[in-house]
Amino acid sequence: MRVLVTGAAGFIGFHLIRLLTARGDSVVGIDNLNDYYSVALKRDRLAALAAEAGGRFTFHQVDFADMAALTAALADENIDRVVHLGAQAGVRYSIENPHAYVQSNLVGHLNLLEVARHRQLEHMVYASSSSVYGGNTKLPFAVEDRTDHPVSLYAATKRADELISESYAHLYRLPQTGLRFFTVYGPWGRPDMMMWMFTQKILAGTPIPVFNNGEMHRDFTYVADIVAGVVACLDNPPPDDGQEKAGGSTKPHRIYNIGNSRSEHLMKVVGLLEECCGKKAVIDFQPMQQGDVPATFADVSAISGDLGYAPTTSIEVGVPNFVRWYRDYHGA
Ligand code: NAD
Numbered sequence: 001m002r003v004l005v006t007g008a009a010g011f012i013g014f015h016l017i018r019l020l021t022a023r024g025d026s027v028v029g030i031d032n033l034n035d036y037y038s039v040a041l042k043r044d045r046l047a048a049l050a051a052e053a054g055g056r057f058t059f060h061q062v063d064f065a066d067m068a069a070l071t072a073a074l075a076d077e078n079i080d081r082v083v084h085l086g087a088q089a090g091v092r093y094s095i096e097n098p099h100a101y102v103q104s105n106l107v108g109h110l111n112l113l114e115v116a117r118h119r120q121l122e123h124m125v126y127a128s129s130s131s132v133y134g135g136n137t138k139l140p141f142a143v144e145d146r147t148d149h150p151v152s153l154y155a156a157t158k159r160a161d162e163l164i165s166e167s168y169a170h171l172y173r174l175p176q177t178g179l180r181f182f183t184v185y186g187p188w189g190r191p192d193m194m195m196w197m198f199t200q201k202i203l204a205g206t207p208i209p210v211f212n213n214g215e216m217h218r219d220f221t222y223v224a225d226i227v228a229g230v231v232a233c234l235d236n237p238p239p240d241d242g243q244e245k246a247g248g249s250t251k252p253h254r255i256y257n258i259g260n261s262r263s264e265h266l267m268k269v270v271g272l273l274e275e276c277c278g279k280k281a282v283i284d285f286q287p288m289q290q291g292d293v294p295a296t297f298a299d300v301s302a303i304s305g306d307l308g309y310a311p312t313t314s315i316e317v318g319v320p321n322f323v324r325w326y327r328d329y330h331g332a
Helices: 011-022 039-056 067-074 092-096 098-118 153-172 194-204 223-235 266-277 301-307 315-330
Strands: 002-006 026-031 057-061 081-084 123-129 176-181 208-210 253-258 283-285
Touching: 002 011, 002 098, 011 026, 011 039, 011 223, 026 039, 026 067, 039 057, 067 098, 081 098, 081 223, 092 098, 092 153, 098 123, 098 153, 123 153, 123 223, 153 176, 153 253, 176 223, 194 208, 194 266, 194 315, 208 266, 223 253, 223 301, 253 301, 266 315
Parallel strands: 002 026, 002 081, 026 057, 081 123, 123 176, 176 253, 208 283
Antiparallel strands: none
């Protein structure tokens, strides 16, 4: 298969490309290498991919919100399917930088749909987020639950992407799968996310900010489980029987949760990080942050039933894996 992966220098994109190229697929990766977080880390991921994947991986530095630049970058590339992971991520940053989200997450998503439609690609898999569930208090979150009350612009753009995709499935019968990822962590992770920030601060002996006075629950999902789920989806486009029914469920578009399906108390993860770092954390309890939600918990029965998705990595295994990688990468 020849797969276009957007966000190729990003955390999940890196792991996905590793998996695809290892099984023999060819990957065209694109990323604009923006400086939302360390550009050096993004370049290190690309260097590792180039070394491992050799001729099965090609890369273009391009902003996919710029349709002309995107079209030019892909002009000579043959592609069968696309996994669109590139986005402006981060809930808190979206409150300060709204335009970046509209450009990358809305205009960019539309541009990828246009590429997929004009090239008649077999399947577009794209990243959504657990944040679309907003202030839901009914746990676990199921795909059918309410998603019309986002509490951040990031969440609003991810939900809008799902709706735009739905319209393309209806108008053009473009096969698509939207994936709502739940707090992804693991080696080569993101410096703006809790696992990385807490590890860095615990090792340095500086205070870690713990929001909602520690009363937070997250469905932490190990990155290898995420990319296994992405590949299972990529390989199995949603069927299209060509019939519209009341409720619209026969469009070739489906949305799945991908999580670990366990909601862990944040302080349990802090305890695991302390063990792995060999140091006690200095905790700075703080109130709930704007745009945040107290708990996430994925109901994964839909993707498990359809595609056999079964997460295998508990936080007791995944957190030490992350800290080992972090210390090795930083020589810490
Ligand atoms: P990431 O920030 O590491 O990767 C995203 C990549 O997209 C970055 O390398 C960035 O440079 C690139 N990018 C952003 N805007 C671009 C543009 N306009 N043109 C080209 N490249 C652009 O994030 P990630 O953790 O790998 O997340 C991948 C996807 O999964 C994102 O869509 C994110 O919203 C979603 N997601 C992630 C998590 C998580 O916990 N990591 C949770 C839910 C959803």
